[in-house]
Amino acid sequence: MSGHKRFWKAVSVAQENGLFEPRLDGRPIRLPQGKVLAVRSSALAEAIAGEWGQIAEGASFTPDSLPLTRMAGTMIERIAPDPQATRDMLLGFGVDDGLCYCADGISPVAEQVFAWLSGYGIHPIVTDGLMPVVQPEGYLEALGQLLAMQSDLELAVLGVLAQATGSLLLSLAVVGGAVSLVDAVLWANNDEKSQLATWGQDDELVRTMENREKDILDAGMFLTLGRQVSI
The missing domain is CATH 3.30.2180.10 (ATP12-like)
Incomplete structure (x- = not known):
């Protein structure tokens, strides 16, 4: 196009x-x-x-x-023929999930996500350092089981959210209704906001934040509208 x-x-x-x-x-x-x-x-x-x-x-x-057309196309032509391939791709985000790195302490949004995940037997290890986290035995299996519960529609949304936020865990919580889109945007843009507060105005950084917010909100709209199906 x-x-x-x-x-x-x-x-x-x-x-x-x-x-x-x-x-x-x-x-x-x-x-x-x-x-x-x-x-x-x-x-x-x-x-x-x-x-x-x-x-x-x-x-x-x-x-x-x-954006809605693009997500629908992904759902129809890429996900529907082989949903497991998308689940495997998404699982890669969860291996080294951005939500597990909390240099400034666990945020309220992260606490919400972790509390929600615990209901599915998922208890990720969190660090305040920069070294990669090795998650506990059974973590990826439980995460895979949660992904197996997601429909084609939800997988399409998760693909956009995980890319925009850098966190599969946060994205799953958004799709599951445990975290709002507004809170997801706030968490995803937190590092850029800190940089702006420290170094002052940066138009490129602002555009990055705006594009990320748009992607998250578009994905939320796609999910909400897509779930409005008469049975």
Whole structure:
């Protein structure tokens, strides 16, 4: 989609085989591998259609202009055919999770996450140093079991959140409803905020924080809308 310009006049949503398809001039949107963009939630489909509708006539657009579309495409073409591959990838974040490094002490957000994880038998070792932490026996197995409980929708969201925050543990707690998106943003941007407080204004650092916040909030929207499925 990079470098493309708006070529459609109208955006709509149609129901087909129990799924909801955002359409451009009545035609389904084809993803990079050729699959039709179709989701189970009408609310999510409407929001995806809204992304396409907001692009000005004749304007250029990139995947960054369409975050919900991008996540839906990942869910449909990359995760759904082989969810375990995504779980294995995500587990890599948990091997050396950013939440386990607490140089300034365990934050309230981290405490919330650890309390929630304990309900699943996950008790990570935390350090205030810089050397890599070796987690206890059974940690990765328990984390893998928690990942096995996540749907394709949730795995797509976890992929964005883990990349944005550097923490699978925090991301799982967000998806599980134990930590708010606002608190996730605050924790993820804490180091940059400290740098700004010490060294003063840095426009590049501010852009990094803003992009991270947008990724986290977009992922939260995708999760909320995607879960609105009528049974």
